[in-house]
Amino acid sequence: MRxxxxxxxxxxxxxxxxxxxxxxxxxxxxxxxxxxxGATPPAETTxxxxxxxxxxxxxxxxxxxxxxxxxxxxxxVPVEDKIEFQLQFPEDQGGGSASGSAGNLEYKxxxxxxxxxxxxxxxxxxxxxxxxxxxxxxxxIVTAEGNVIVDQGPRRLAxxxxxxxxxxxxxxxxxxxxxxxxxxxxxxxxxxxxxxxVYTVTNGIFTSCNQKVPDWxxxxxxxxxxxxxxxxxxxxxxxxxxxxVFYTPYILWPVKRERASGLLIPNIGYSDRRGASVGLAYYxxxxxxxxxxxxxxxxxxxxxxxxxxxxxxxxxxxxxxxIGYAIRDPEAVLEDEWRWKLEWNHVTDDLPKGMRGMVHxxxxxxxxxxxDFERDFDRNTLRFIDSxxxxxGNWGAHLLNVLLNDRETFVTFNTAVEQRRLPEVEYRLRQTxxxxxxxxxxxxxxxxxxxxxxxxxxxxSYGRVDLFPQLTLPIRSFPWLSLSISAGERLTWYSDSxxxxxxxxREFGGEAxxxxxxxxxxxxxxxxxxxxxxxxxxxxxxxxxxxxPRFTYSYLGEIDEADxxxxxxxxxxxxxxxxxxxxxxxxxxxxxxxxxxxxxxREVFLFELSRRFSLDTxxxxxxxxxxxxxxETSSAGPIEALMRFNPSQNTTVKLNAEYDxxxxxxxxxGLSGNFGLGRGNNLGLTWxxxxxxxxxxxxxxxxxxxxxxxxxxxxxxxxxxxxxxxQERLLQQQRYILNWTAQCYGIRxxxxxxxxxxxxxxxxxxxxxxxxxxNVGTFLDLTSRSSSTVEP
Numbered sequence: 001m002r003x004x005x006x007x008x009x010x011x012x013x014x015x016x017x018x019x020x021x022x023x024x025x026x027x028x029x030x031x032x033x034x035x036x037x038g039a040t041p042p043a044e045t046t047x048x049x050x051x052x053x054x055x056x057x058x059x060x061x062x063x064x065x066x067x068x069x070x071x072x073x074x075x076x077v078p079v080e081d082k083i084e085f086q087l088q089f090p091e092d093q094g095g096g097s098a099s100g101s102a103g104n105l106e107y108k109x110x111x112x113x114x115x116x117x118x119x120x121x122x123x124x125x126x127x128x129x130x131x132x133x134x135x136x137x138x139x140x141i142v143t144a145e146g147n148v149i150v151d152q153g154p155r156r157l158a159x160x161x162x163x164x165x166x167x168x169x170x171x172x173x174x175x176x177x178x179x180x181x182x183x184x185x186x187x188x189x190x191x192x193x194x195x196x197x198v199y200t201v202t203n204g205i206f207t208s209c210n211q212k213v214p215d216w217x218x219x220x221x222x223x224x225x226x227x228x229x230x231x232x233x234x235x236x237x238x239x240x241x242x243x244x245v246f247y248t249p250y251i252l253w254p255v256k257r258e259r260a261s262g263l264l265i266p267n268i269g270y271s272d273r274r275g276a277s278v279g280l281a282y283y284x285x286x287x288x289x290x291x292x293x294x295x296x297x298x299x300x301x302x303x304x305x306x307x308x309x310x311x312x313x314x315x316x317x318x319x320x321x322x323i324g325y326a327i328r329d330p331e332a333v334l335e336d337e338w339r340w341k342l343e344w345n346h347v348t349d350d351l352p353k354g355m356r357g358m359v360h361x362x363x364x365x366x367x368x369x370x371x372d373f374e375r376d377f378d379r380n381t382l383r384f385i386d387s388x389x390x391x392x393g394n395w396g397a398h399l400l401n402v403l404l405n406d407r408e409t410f411v412t413f414n415t416a417v418e419q420r421r422l423p424e425v426e427y428r429l430r431q432t433x434x435x436x437x438x439x440x441x442x443x444x445x446x447x448x449x450x451x452x453x454x455x456x457x458x459x460x461s462y463g464r465v466d467l468f469p470q471l472t473l474p475i476r477s478f479p480w481l482s483l484s485i486s487a488g489e490r491l492t493w494y495s496d497s498x499x500x501x502x503x504x505x506r507e508f509g510g511e512a513x514x515x516x517x518x519x520x521x522x523x524x525x526x527x528x529x530x531x532x533x534x535x536x537x538x539x540x541x542x543x544x545x546x547x548x549p550r551f552t553y554s555y556l557g558e559i560d561e562a563d564x565x566x567x568x569x570x571x572x573x574x575x576x577x578x579x580x581x582x583x584x585x586x587x588x589x590x591x592x593x594x595x596x597x598x599x600x601x602r603e604v605f606l607f608e609l610s611r612r613f614s615l616d617t618x619x620x621x622x623x624x625x626x627x628x629x630x631x632e633t634s635s636a637g638p639i640e641a642l643m644r645f646n647p648s649q650n651t652t653v654k655l656n657a658e659y660d661x662x663x664x665x666x667x668x669x670g671l672s673g674n675f676g677l678g679r680g681n682n683l684g685l686t687w688x689x690x691x692x693x694x695x696x697x698x699x700x701x702x703x704x705x706x707x708x709x710x711x712x713x714x715x716x717x718x719x720x721x722x723x724x725x726x727q728e729r730l731l732q733q734q735r736y737i738l739n740w741t742a743q744c745y746g747i748r749x750x751x752x753x754x755x756x757x758x759x760x761x762x763x764x765x766x767x768x769x770x771x772x773x774x775n776v777g778t779f780l781d782l783t784s785r786s787s788s789t790v791e792p
Contacts, residue, residue: 087113089137094167098123098135111137119144123166127151130162140166148173157191170194185210188220197227208774209744216240216745216773259285264293269783273331275300289313295325304328317350320359327373339365339373355393362387367410371764384409397430403448415455419570422461424448431472440472452570460508463495466573470519481526490517490556492573497566510566517557517576524551539648540592544601550585580619585610606644612637622662624694634662650676660693667693680717683707689726701726716740730755744774763788 082101089096090111103117113135115121121128121135121142131146144162150173157173164171176191189203200223207217221235233251237244267279280296290312297305307325312318326340346359362385364370389404405421429443445467453459470488477483494513500506530546537543558578567574590605614621614635621637638658645653653673660667671687684706690699706721719737724730733754740747750768764787771780 082118085113085115087135087137089140093138093140096123098166102133108134113137125153126164126166126169128162128164142166142171159191169196185214197229199225199227201225207744208776211743213241214744215742259291261285265779265781267781267783269785271299271784272786273301274303277303279305297327302328302330315350318346318348320344320346329372339369341365341369341373351391353393354395355391357389357391359389360387361389367414367416371762397432399426399428399430401426411455417455418451418453420451422449422451424450438473440474441469442472443467443469445469446573450568450570452568454569456505458498458500458506458508458568460496460568462508462568463493464570464573465491465493467491468519478526480528482524484521484523486519486521488519490519490576491515492517494567496568498568499566502565508568513563513566515559515563515567517559517578518555519557520553520555522553525549536595539594540604541595542593543604544591544593546587546589546591548587548589550583550587552583552585553581554583555580578616578619580616581612581614581621583610583612602646603644604646606642608640608642610640610642622660622693624663626663626694632662636661638667648676650674650682663693665693665696666691677709679710679713681707681709698727702732714741746772746774748772 082103083105084101085099085105087098089098098121100115100119100121102115102119104115106114108114115133115135116131119128119130119133121133127150128142128144129147129149130144133142133144135142142162142164144164145160147158148160148162149156149158150162150164150171152169157176159173159176161174162171170193172190172192174190176188177186185207187205188201190201191204192200192202194200201220202222204220204223205217206220207214209215209217217239219235219237219239220233223231223233225231230252235247235249236251237247239245261284262282264281264283266281269277269279271277277297277299280298282294284292284294286292290310292311293309295305295307295309297303297307299305305325305327307323309321309323311321313320321344323343324340326338329337329339332339342361342363344359344361346357348357351357364385385408387406391402393400402423402425403421404423405419407419409417409419411417424446425448426446427443428445429441431440431442433440445465447463447465449461449463451461468488468490470486472484472486475483475485492515494515496508497510497513498506498508499510525548528546528548530544533543533545534541535543556576556579559576569575586609588605588607589603591601592604593601612621614637617635620633620635622634623631625631638660641655641657641659643653643655651674653675654671656668656670658667658669659665668691669689672685674682674684676682685704687703689701691697692699702723702725704721704723708717708719710717717739719739721733721735723732723734725732731753733752735752736750738749748768748770750766752764752766754764754766755762764785767784769780769782770778773779
């Protein structure tokens, strides 16, 4: 199985140990990439992560924490009421002695002692406890009954009767039980230790349920377990309550303290395109810090999937995984075309000087691979592929980042914009005071070699250097008034430029360009007025109302029109918006102080009205042409309104709107909120609408509703999300997840209905059912998928 907490490990725990108190738990897995449809899922039942080289494996298990009864321990008898003894074995039997204590000791005959009342016997590394015990000193055979516990080093067994040979340290325990952290329960009619590392189990039961009749359990007819080798299990069956679910006559399973190689649980699925599927996987340990999982996916409709995941952790701060997957698609354009994906994820946190390295690489054979084979609902609707490698360091106010980046954004199924940084070095200086002067300096700059492809427009490579230094002077003359002035200049150099007419295909080969854009900002906050209200409402003891006017002026020099046409458009550095404008805002804020004096005041309400004004007559902020009229412009922008209400930590509401004063119509509205309904229940909403200010027509109107509710507290939980286009009357996506959580198992039902495209739309319907067993992992995972074309 993919989880270390599997049946072989549990048999080992049965025979080896109740772990020492305070044992450290197994380290969790690193975050893994989303799953593929049809492939054996790497989540939930993945093998344990490789350990860092040079570290020690954590002990198995830990101190039991459940409320279920642990292995029974005899009630101690007060020391003054007990007899301490030292029993000598004859020299011809090897000599030595067994020590301990009991409530009473008598000899049934010579060399045969009978002990009663909280019996404790110690011989070499064996500790034995029982209500009653008999010791044959000639044969070193101990017969015990009543609350028997045998400890040998880290190994513990408990039962009702015991026959144990102290010399060979072998024996048989009847009506045996064991409880191993974190909530593994065992019982067996008989458990026998027949050699140093060999055990047999007869009529055994394993479960993670602490009920009298467990919700699920594994029944074992007979098992022979060899430590650090294999368990041979006969007549194994799984039961739900008392109902048998499945049966197998024989299982050969690895039983090792460390990760063990072997076959994983199959994944079963169905797709109307590929038919029924079975996902098989084999897990191989390659060393203490490396492992690999090989996937084979078989389909009834001639599809075939092959994959491998390689994981590594050579040091405490370095980890990663590599995933390769290919599927033969007989319905592709080319006969038996193999479609594939590659992924590499790597992180190193312990580089010199506190630096951090990261690699995230993705490559797919085609854009449709997302929709056709990715099981993750968010991932199979991606519109871009982004691969990057970075080396970053952060030292106080200084930040350095070296980036290699390849981003492919899909415009259509067959067209993509490609942007590459090969590489780019970025340096930032956060706002820092210059000596004892009142001035503060800040800087951001980058230098890189860029490669850009815009289909139908241009493609090429060039160098770019961008420098943006700024100086800031804060002025705070009064508590209720503050002024801040900033000035700088943005210098950008391009090693190459574009040739040709704008709007037609162009090419590189022009002259190098240098662009200098002066920049300046000024901000005045105040005069502010406020008032405190000592009125207790709900969880708050008093409130503070603040009225704060704010004026901001910003300036960025104009870009020469000829230079602008020749500059390749890679990112926001190349497309700054020349600006000479001011913004006026009036802000109302309400701060609330909780009744708990240790908590600080927080904002519970904000209402802001603002408007921008252009100081450049050639850059109007509003414009439009009425039907049958001429172009109208305005230097004043739309009136913007924002309201935010946060009555509690779990509830927030945000409203915003823009009103076009030139044509007296709304240009946009937005509503978002999340409402905490208590006990883990919540409801969320986002609703955004765009309008054509000239006519008042609606251009776009979309709403998303999401939330979760506990139908039965701590038992049944429903999560859902619905995306609806009100303008087109189209249900774009609906997704529902139903989780049932019991004491020792969980059931998950997941349904998604997704529509994409324009004109005839592709409709995908996905269904998933999974069953997880406590401390074992995902035991059953069934998926189904159907695709169809829906006319608009």
